[in-house]
Amino acid sequence: MFLRKIIAIFFFITILLLIYLLKPSLMFNKEGGIKEFGYTEEKSIITIFIAIPIIAILCYLIVLSFEIVYT
Numbered sequence: 001m002f003l004r005k006i007i008a009i010f011f012f013i014t015i016l017l018l019i020y021l022l023k024p025s026l027m028f029n030k031e032g033g034i035k036e037f038g039y040t041e042e043k044s045i046i047t048i049f050i051a052i053p054i055i056a057i058l059c060y061l062i063v064l065s066f067e068i069v070y071t
Contacts, residue, residue: 004060004064007063008062008063009059011063012055012056015055016055019048019051026044027044027046027047027048028048034047034048035047037049037050
């Protein structure tokens, strides 16, 4: 159970690091700053602050499903 959490945290940090390094235009503006939440061209519905909890939950569920399938 402890190993599951460690793997999920490592997976989560790796994905966040990739997002930060790639800086997708969906979450970051042209200057590299984080977009605000909104519906206009300069804003985004999916900001990094909304994506972080979703990514964390998905990482944990993926690690949990692998553990269930392969043990």
